Amino acid sequence: MTTPSTSTASAIPAISIQGLRKSFGPVEVLKDISLDVNHGEVVCVIGPSGSGKSTLLRCVNLLEQPTAGKIFVGEAEMTDPDVDIDGVRRKIGMVFQSFNLFPHLSVLENLTVAQTKVLKRSKSEADTIARSNLERVGMSHKEDAFPAQLSGGQQQRVAIARSLSMTPDLMLFDEPTSALDPELVGEVLAVMKGLAKDGMTMMVVTHEMAFARDVADRVVFMDGGYLVEEGHPDQVIGNPQHERTKSFLYRVL
Numbered sequence: 001m002t003t004p005s006t007s008t009a010s011a012i013p014a015i016s017i018q019g020l021r022k023s024f025g026p027v028e029v030l031k032d033i034s035l036d037v038n039h040g041e042v043v044c045v046i047g048p049s050g051s052g053k054s055t056l057l058r059c060v061n062l063l064e065q066p067t068a069g070k071i072f073v074g075e076a077e078m079t080d081p082d083v084d085i086d087g088v089r090r091k092i093g094m095v096f097q098s099f100n101l102f103p104h105l106s107v108l109e110n111l112t113v114a115q116t117k118v119l120k121r122s123k124s125e126a127d128t129i130a131r132s133n134l135e136r137v138g139m140s141h142k143e144d145a146f147p148a149q150l151s152g153g154q155q156q157r158v159a160i161a162r163s164l165s166m167t168p169d170l171m172l173f174d175e176p177t178s179a180l181d182p183e184l185v186g187e188v189l190a191v192m193k194g195l196a197k198d199g200m201t202m203m204v205v206t207h208e209m210a211f212a213r214d215v216a217d218r219v220v221f222m223d224g225g226y227l228v229e230e231g232h233p234d235q236v237i238g239n240p241q242h243e244r245t246k247s248f249l250y251r252v253l
């Protein structure tokens with residue numbers, strides 16, 4: 001028999017979004033979104049520009065303050081005013097379209113600075129964790145390089161390794177390959193595919209339909225602030241039920 005705490009932990013989703021609404025001034029850009037992401041699950045969010053994908057992702061770690069609804073990350077309610085927001089955010093890795101590496105720090109230092117300053121890890125422990133994550137993204141040979149010396153794809157792989165070095169419980173990706181030259185997209189997607197295979201919980205906003213189809217456990221289609229359709233990629237991408245999903249896919253595929 002499992003202990004109550006174990007069975008509770010496994011029953012709680014990694015992310016639970018419940019009746020989320022977000023307005024900017026008079027404009028409501030997220031309209032009653034409910035979505036759970038389970039531990040180890042990869043959920044890809046697709047949809048046209050302006051449909052609210054980034055805002056949804058940013059609400060999960062409270063980079064945007066929801067107007068209504070609740071968001072849980074594990075057991076922590078992000079929308080509770082008393083939540084230890086910094087503590088929960090430390091468990092959430094986020095990777096953006098722009099790589100945002102510190103330009104004046106080497107690759108290795110980019111991966112260790114928050115470990116030592118925020119997590120209070122020793123320098124040697126931080127170095128060890130950083131090096132194992134550089135290896136994971138195939139960037140060990142560049143630990144002494146500076147960001148400007150790297151290609152966009154290499155910078156994004158370092159940014160992913162930097163996030164991983166904080167030992168997050170889950171990772172949020174907002175169009176991580178959109179700023180890359182086409183020939184550099186594959187190496188970043190390959191790293192993300194590896195993470196998924198290792199069981200990382202991931203919420204990924206992407207226009208890469210082949211990646212979504214191949215890697216996602218579930219695909220969510222958003223349009224005009226609504227969660228229009230969700231399901232297995234073969235269903236949402238391969239056999240969409242809603243007209244808006246069909247016309248979006250017709251345009252991008």
Ligand code: ADP
Pocket residue numbers: 024029047048049050051052053054055056
């Ligand atoms: P997507 O990521 O799907 O392209 P966004 O979440 O970025 O969409 O944007 C959804 C809508 O919210 C858009 O109409 C956008 O203009 C608006 N929006 C996003 N951020 C802000 C903001 N900080 N202030 C005002 N409007 C915003």
Ligand code: MG
Pocket residue numbers: 053054055174
């Ligand atoms: Mg966006």
